[in-house]
Amino acid sequence: MVQAVLLTVITAATPLLIAAIGELVVERSGVLNLGVEGMMIMGAVVGFAAANQSGSGALGVLAAIVAGMAMSALFGFLVLGLVTNQVATGLALTILGLGVSGMIGEAFIGVPGLRLPKLDIPVLSDIPFIGPVVFQQDAIVYLSFALVGIVSYCLFRTRIGLILRAVGDNHTSAHALGYSVLKVRFLAVLFGGGCAGLAGSYMSLAYTPQWVENMTAGRGWIALALVVFSSWLPMRVIAGAYLFGAVTVLTFHAQALGAGIPSQFLSSLPYLATIVVLVLISANRRLTLVNTPACLGKPFVPDR
Template structure:
């Protein structure tokens, strides 16, 4: 029983984890992209469409990543090159993604989906309890763990990570040292878009292998909250994602047990938990500021 619950938690947490780790890199560079929801939904519809038309889950994942990158490239051009307001542009990106995905996905409503196969790791998958839970998963779950480890190592153990954090903390000084702030931030934004697209692909190819309009259901906003919850530290994102995944699973199991609680209230639990966590974090000013990139949301215009 507990094994089945944990498996459900992993599937619920994986899209949150991938989207949040991508947004963490974006915000570490000093850019605030509120368009995660829009990029996720575009990844979901493009991943489903391409996988359905080609019969290849791998091509579906690739198409979803490209969709996320394309959306993030549009955002990056507007806020980095044209110095548009980051908050307004991110919100517009979400609205665009939701509307455009509905247009593309109209032809795929009710069409049977292609579910990603499980990848069984010989030997490890036979370990009691932990084997079936962690070593009999689809490719995107394994990628999510690898992404967290790679981002954590890159940010704090490599020169690339040091430069990225320097740009996010003081873009003026980084520019004075000869680093291209715009180029570094643009690459970070593209990485965040790729992660959001991959998270969307997981929703339509693994979590619920079908296309349903607005199937992200606010997960992009929860991913944004997770970045703050984790204090911009990659390893804490795992804790946050699985915590929110567990809250979502609690909602599903409570409805299945036909508890005498309004279903609307149960469905709102993940979002209520998001608000509660943000309130608690905001109340501790020291915790809020300890790892916050100093230039987060601030536009940079190089000297000419």
């Protein structure tokens, strides 16, 4: 029973972790992209369609990443090139993604899905209890942890990360030093879009290998909350993603056990937990400001 719960927690937390780490990079550059949900759902439908048509899960994942990056490129063009409002543009991107995904996915409703294969690591996967939980996951689960490690190292140990953080904290000074603020931010937005697309592909190729309209079910918004929960620090995103993943899974198990609690309330628990966490974090002003990029959400227009 415990092993089954842990396996489902990992599956539920992985798309949150991937989407959140991508959005963390975007926000560290000073851009607020509320379109994560739209990019995720586009990654889910495009990934499912590509895998279904090609018979290759790898091609499906690649197509989903490209779809997420294409959506984020549109967002980047609007907010960086045309200096549109970031909040309104992000919301519009989500609405666009939900609508377009429904149109594309109409032909794939009820079509059997292609599940990503689990990796079987010799010897290690045979360890009782630990083996199936840790060493028999699909490649994207391991990639999610690798992404967190790479992002953390690059942000705080490399020149690229220093430039990214400088752009997010003071874009005027970064521009004065000769760095292309718009280029740095656009590349960060593309990375975030690729991560959101990858998270979406995990939903339709591993979490539930099928296409269901609006299958992301608000996970993009939870990913946004996780960035704040983690105080914009990559390693904390893991704890947040698995915490919310555990809440989601426990609601399913409570329903299966026939707990005398309305199913609607249980289904709303992950989102209620998100609200509670954000309220608690917001109450501590010092914690909120300590790592918040100073230029988050602020437009930048270079001198002409």
